[in-house]
Amino acid sequence: MGNRQAVLSPEKLEQYQDCTYFSKTEIVRLYQRFRELGPDIVPSFMPNDCVESVLVPAQLVGMMSELKDNPFVEQIISVFSDNGTGYMNFENFLDMFNVMNDQASVDLKTIYAFKIFDNDKDKSLNSTDLKWALQKLTKNELNRNEIELVVEKVIEESEMDDDWEISFMEFEHVVARSPDFKNTFRLRI
Ligand SMILES: [Ca+2]
Numbered sequence: 001m002g003n004r005q006a007v008l009s010p011e012k013l014e015q016y017q018d019c020t021y022f023s024k025t026e027i028v029r030l031y032q033r034f035r036e037l038g039p040d041i042v043p044s045f046m047p048n049d050c051v052e053s054v055l056v057p058a059q060l061v062g063m064m065s066e067l068k069d070n071p072f073v074e075q076i077i078s079v080f081s082d083n084g085t086g087y088m089n090f091e092n093f094l095d096m097f098n099v100m101n102d103q104a105s106v107d108l109k110t111i112y113a114f115k116i117f118d119n120d121k122d123k124s125l126n127s128t129d130l131k132w133a134l135q136k137l138t139k140n141e142l143n144r145n146e147i148e149l150v151v152e153k154v155i156e157e158s159e160m161d162d163d164w165e166i167s168f169m170e171f172e173h174v175v176a177r178s179p180d181f182k183n184t185f186r187l188r189i
């Protein structure tokens, strides 16, 4: 504890500990990794009033070992980047790692999985979103017919209001009860 280098104010550290799954030590480590992405941009000590304005290009974040092999890396980055700017401040960065944490609840992961699968950002998953996601998830191992079949089955299983699209509520239901969905639409986030 005594050795921990101050990188954030004690209040910020306390606040981040309270609203994430991370310990203070882990938050400090994440801050150091954030700084490594842009040592010229990110100060060794972050004053409270700069936390939101110090931004690192999201592309650099996407090269991190935790992310670079994820088929949804671009979408993950875009979902967590600051207002879709393609830049991330430390809080965006922390949020992203928090959701990717193994301890993060299924509810939290479900919210983000939905956002990531919703490729056209209309807050609903239609068959185009699902085909696109499935193609990425299966790394093109399924042919077009197989993808169509799986997507059709997934929609059929999750559909409650007959609009042939999956709303967030339907998505939550499906994640909760369908092992198929969980196995197929598995997202390491
Ligand atoms: Ca959509």
Ligand SMILES: [Ca+2]
Pocket: 159, 160, 161, 162, 163, 164, 165, 166, 167, 170
């Ligand atoms: Ca529906």
